[in-house]
Amino acid sequence: MAQGTIGDSEFDRDTAVTARAGEPGVFDARLSEGWTILRAVNGGYLLALTARALGAVLPHPDPFTVTAHYLTPSEPGPAVVRTEVIRTGRTMSTGSARLLQTDAEGREVERLRVTASYGDLAALPDDVRTTAKPFAIPPxxxxxxxxxxxxxxxxxxxxxxxxxxxxxxxxxxxxxxxxxxxxxxxxxxxxxxxxxxxxxxxxxxxxxxxxxxxxxxxxxxxxxxxxxxxxxxxxxxxxxxxxxxxxxxxxxxxxxxxxxxxxxxxxxxxxxxxxxxxxxxxx
Amino acid sequence: MAQGTIGDSEFDRDTAVTARAGEPGVFDARLSEGWTILRAVNGGYLLALTARALGAVLPHPDPFTVTAHYLTPSEPGPAVVRTEVIRTGRTMSTGSARLLQTDAEGREVERLRVTASYGDLAALPDDVRTTAKPFAIPPxxxxxxxxxxxxxxxxxxxxxxxxxxxxxxxxxxxxxxxxxxxxxxxxxxxxxxxxxxxxxxxxxxxxxxxxxxxxxxxxxxxxxxxxxxxxxxxxxxxxxxxxxxxxxxxxxxxxxxxxxxxxxxxxxxxxxxxxxxxxxxxx
Missing domain, CATH: 2.40.160.210 (Acyl-CoA thioesterase, double hotdog domain)
Structure with missing residues (x-):
């Protein structure tokens, strides 16, 4: 297996989204069979893919807080992400995204609703006053x-x-x-x-x-x-x-x-x- | 002060929402000055009011998980809640609600975006296998x-x-x-x-x-x-x-x-x- 790098890896290829021409904020995607558990597509993978589409329409690069409501079971295959920009501010922006798949009758069924605020992690000050300590785990x-x-x-x-x-x-x-x-x-x-x-x-x-x-x-x-x-x-x-x-x-x-x-x-x-x-x- | 009861109390009166005639899913409300800290309206109060409107359009009575994104500062006075039913299932339903106020130019400005799943707490089984213990606090x-x-x-x-x-x-x-x-x-x-x-x-x-x-x-x-x-x-x-x-x-x-x-x-x-x-x- 070739060494993966950020931007060129299995994860990046399988979370890729393609802006649909003429429909601003709409992205086509393909849910990969590679991230399934039995037949279920992993929820974290779905979230990353949807957040990637949302990140493409918001002016800030990094997800700060991301909430997903899981609605119906996803299946490997074609999917579409429909995004909405809710508010853009100077340091943070907020948006929503729906991950949808088409059922046997040709209707779009919502799989996942994501609401998230994005910002720029690199722009944050260095102050850390955490009391959190890493948990113990063997090497x-x-x-x-x-x-x-x-x-x-x-x-x-x-x-x-x-x-x-x-x-x-x-x-x-x-x-x-x-x-x-x-x-x-x-x-x-x-x-x-x-x-x-x-x-x-x-x-x-x-x-x-x-x-x-x-x-x-x-x-x-x-x-x-x-x-x-x-x-x-x-x-x-x-x-x-x-x-x-x-x-x-x-x-x-x-x-x-x-x-x-x-x-x-x-x-x-x-x-x-x-x-x-x-x-x-x-x- | 009169004893408050559920349905007849300061909290109930100040979180009241009124369905707007002819506009399904839209509710008028008034943000009370009674729940402010300096000039800011308390975020939990805003959330309860918005969740009350959302509960009015979903078939299940109780909020199970409620996420709020706070977008702009609310002010005491008129507000509107615009709800969306995302999915209704047998035991749970999911919806979204926007709390909005009108600015000086007459534009609706979104204060709060809520996404939530509701269910029926009374219908849950009695099984409890919790390891959580109450924290210590003086009487x-x-x-x-x-x-x-x-x-x-x-x-x-x-x-x-x-x-x-x-x-x-x-x-x-x-x-x-x-x-x-x-x-x-x-x-x-x-x-x-x-x-x-x-x-x-x-x-x-x-x-x-x-x-x-x-x-x-x-x-x-x-x-x-x-x-x-x-x-x-x-x-x-x-x-x-x-x-x-x-x-x-x-x-x-x-x-x-x-x-x-x-x-x-x-x-x-x-x-x-x-x-x-x-x-x-x-x-």
Whole structure:
């Protein structure tokens, strides 16, 4: 596999959008089969693609806060993104984007509604007064990936196309579910990279926050955990090198749970925070 | 002051919206001066009013996840809410709402964009497997309110109209800022009620999550901390009685910070979680 770089990688090719001639703010895209889990297209991939189209119509380069409402299941194949510029300001701008696919009757069906504010991460002052500390995780080489896990990690290996495109290394302390011995705690931690070595940027962080197995698996639950809503704050441009992703669920109640994710870069900076509300559909 | 009840209280009257005849999905409203901090209309109040209009067009009664992007400063006076139904499903529905005011040139200016999914909290199963525990806070009677605080709590007392409508009792451990001795920690905790005694419901929780002084004050910062984006998950219908609100900021960087809020009811249930991204504009 050729080394990926920002702008020339699997991720960049598969999130490409093409402005439709004569229809300002409308973009054609193709949802790749390469980012699926069983038949479902990964929600973070869909978000990154949609945010890329939105970024093309807003005057600021970087997503600062991005909210997605997941409406109907996406399928690999053609899609269209229809954007709306809500407000442009001096330092930030806000817009909305709809990801749509055409059904068998020829009607456009909305998959995803994104509302987001963009700014310029490079223009922010350097002040940091954070009390946040990186969570503990064993070194990369001590965390099993898809190919070398004892017993295999079914959801992040063979049956899922996305596993080929990610270099995901789970903390063994949160990988018990794959061996039939979940910890019972709503925690998931991993080293994260793109398989072709492309470095992280704000757009790929939108994939990163939704790329780990569900915390519900470590809580001993099986089945599908579809996202209802996912909000991501991008706080800093990530440095080159592997990322660490930690996800915590505190409250499973009434068939819903939250997943709180944080992403740290190789320079120990908190580069993204996200929270999603998801349904627990027991298998 | 007459005892308020759900449906008949200051909060209900001031968040009232009136369907505009002949324009489906459009509602007239009046932003009350009663929920201002200096001249700014409280963001949680704006959110509750806008969510009330959205709830009127969606088939499900309760906001489950509500995201607001704050675009321009609202002013007391007339406003209009324009809603859009995005998708209605069997158990959940999703919509969008714009809160607008007319400027001096007669143009509609968007104040707030809300995107939200609604459901029926009463229809959820009773399963709770939460590991979340209520935070510690001294008893209600040991927490100072606006009228009895040593030295006064300027932002939640005299100069702000909203203080008259809230029964907000700050944990003394997070009220040092009001006496010129902030703790340096990004934490704010309080007992919360409406001054007229109206019980909490999902709509009023949208006010609750944005009603405390900014955590930045306890970090020793002064000035304005305008919300960019606020997402709230309503997880449970709150029981009657006072609420406890805890807000934590971990990451102040590049002139932005997050505020993570959780709201607990009198039966020790986690009824709401919220996170906002806010700018720090030093005074």
């Amino acid at each position: 990369y080489e001590h965390c099993p990936g898809g190919e070398d896990a004892p017993g295999g990690l079914p959801v992040i290996s063979g049956s899922t196309e996305i596993a080929k495109r990610l270099d995901l290394r789970l903390d063994p302390a949160t990988a018990g579910w794959a061996l039939g011995t979940p910890s019972g705690r709503g925690e998931m931690r991993a080293w994260f990279g793109l398989a072709d070595g492309r470095d992280a940027d704000p757009l790929s962080l939108l994939l990163t926050v939704d790329a780990l197995p569900p915390t519900a698996f470590e809580m001993g639950l099986q089945g599908w955990v579809p996202t209802v809503e996912l909000t991501t704050h991008i706080r800093c441009r990530p440095a080159p090198g592997p990322l660490r992703v930690g996800i915590v669920t505190r409250n499973l109640a009434g068939g819903f749970l939250e997943e709180d994710a944080e992403v740290w870069d190789a320079q120990d900076r908190l580069v993204a925070q996200s929270r999603q509300l998801a349904r627990v559909l027991l298998g | 209600y009677e040991h927490c100072p309110g606006g009228e009895d605080a040593p030295g006064g709590l300027p932002v939640i007392s005299g100069s702000t109209e909203i203080a008259k409508r809230l029964d907000l009792r700050l944990d003394p451990a997070t009220a040092g800022w009001a006496l010129g001795t902030p703790s340096g920690r990004g934490e704010m905790r309080a007992w919360f009620g409406l001054a007229d005694g109206r019980d909490a419901d999902p709509l009023s929780l949208l006010l609750t999550v944005d009603a405390l002084p900014p955590t930045a004050f306890e970090m020793g910062l002064q000035g304005w901390v305008p919300t960019v984006e606020l997402t709230t998950h309503i997880r449970c219908r709150p029981a009657p009685g006072p609420l406890r609100v805890g807000i934590v900021t971990r990451n102040l960087a590049g002139g932005f910070l997050e505020e993570d809020a959780e709201v607990w009811d009198a039966q020790d249930r986690l009824v709401a979680q919220s996170r906002q991204l806010a700018r720090v504009l030093l005074g």
